[in-house]
Amino acid sequence: MHVIELGRDVMELNRNLAEQNKKILDGHGVFAVDILGAIGSGKTSLIEILAGKLSEFRVAAIAGDVVSDLDSGRLNAAGIPSVGVNTGRECHLDAHLVKRAFDKLSLDEIDILFIENVGNLICPVDFELGSHKRITVVSVSEGDDTVEKHPMIFVTSDAAVINKIDIADAVDASPQKMRDDALKLNSRLSVFLTSIKTGEGLDDVVNWIRDAKENQVE
Numbered sequence: 001m002h003v004i005e006l007g008r009d010v011m012e013l014n015r016n017l018a019e020q021n022k023k024i025l026d027g028h029g030v031f032a033v034d035i036l037g038a039i040g041s042g043k044t045s046l047i048e049i050l051a052g053k054l055s056e057f058r059v060a061a062i063a064g065d066v067v068s069d070l071d072s073g074r075l076n077a078a079g080i081p082s083v084g085v086n087t088g089r090e091c092h093l094d095a096h097l098v099k100r101a102f103d104k105l106s107l108d109e110i111d112i113l114f115i116e117n118v119g120n121l122i123c124p125v126d127f128e129l130g131s132h133k134r135i136t137v138v139s140v141s142e143g144d145d146t147v148e149k150h151p152m153i154f155v156t157s158d159a160a161v162i163n164k165i166d167i168a169d170a171v172d173a174s175p176q177k178m179r180d181d182a183l184k185l186n187s188r189l190s191v192f193l194t195s196i197k198t199g200e201g202l203d204d205v206v207n208w209i210r211d212a213k214e215n216q217v218e
């Protein structure tokens with residue numbers, strides 16, 4: 001009983017902080033997109049590619065990782081100003097950690113902020129960060145039953161990227177099944193089948209982000 005109440009308090013505190021984060025972002029005209037998803041599904045690679053294709057915007061990133069700063073290092077090396085956030089024992093970012101990362105970014109100089117969460121499909125679901133859109137990335141190599149097994153992250157997302165379709169045959173997976181499963185869970189979801197290796201499907205993701213940014217209500 002006490003544990004449940006404590007959990008509720010934590011969630012409410014996080015929701016309030018997430019609302020504050022959104023106000024801060026809107027105040028600076030920053031459009032923020034959560035990039036969630038499975039370990040190794042291609043989240044950092046996607047941010048690298050999207051930043052290159054969205055060259056009319058000033059793009060920055062916050063990269064959540066349990067202990068390392070490898071992803072923020074990769075993104076900085078790719079010319080995307082990035083702040084690494086370590087979550088320690090936690091398997092997700094929270095609104096407080098993200099707010100602290102804002103202090104290390106020049107928000108006035110950012111149009112689009114990608115926030116890469118710690119790789120997994122479970123813990124980040126309930127922790128809003130204050131972003132405007134949520135994109136979940138999974139790849140065919142996790143198995144084409146991954147979507148069915150992790151419904152909540154697709155229910156709470158705006159878009160799903162089914163990545164690595166270039167190796168679908170090699171891993172005996174059906175990207176179409178993954179798309180159908182995702183749409184069954186959430187008919188409002190925009191679903192993209194992509195390969196960062198061949199470039200397939202990526203322009204549709206870029207256009208979706210452009211449209212969403214244009215429709216940002218400040």
Ligand SMILES: Nc1nc2c(ncn2[C@@H]2O[C@H](COP(=O)(O)OP(=O)(O)OP(=O)(O)O)[C@@H](O)[C@H]2O)c(=O)[nH]1
Pocket residue numbers: 037038039040041042043044045046071118119163164165166167194195196197198
């Ligand atoms: N074949 C293939 N490989 C890909 C594709 N996208 C990413 N990769 C590879 O998958 C590996 C993991 O990619 P990352 O972008 O680091 O994945 P991530 O989701 O950020 O990983 P974590 O942050 O560790 O959870 C890298 O070796 C990428 O080169 C793709 O579309 N096709």
Ligand SMILES: [Mg+2]
Pocket residue numbers: 043044045071116
């Ligand atoms: Mg990564």
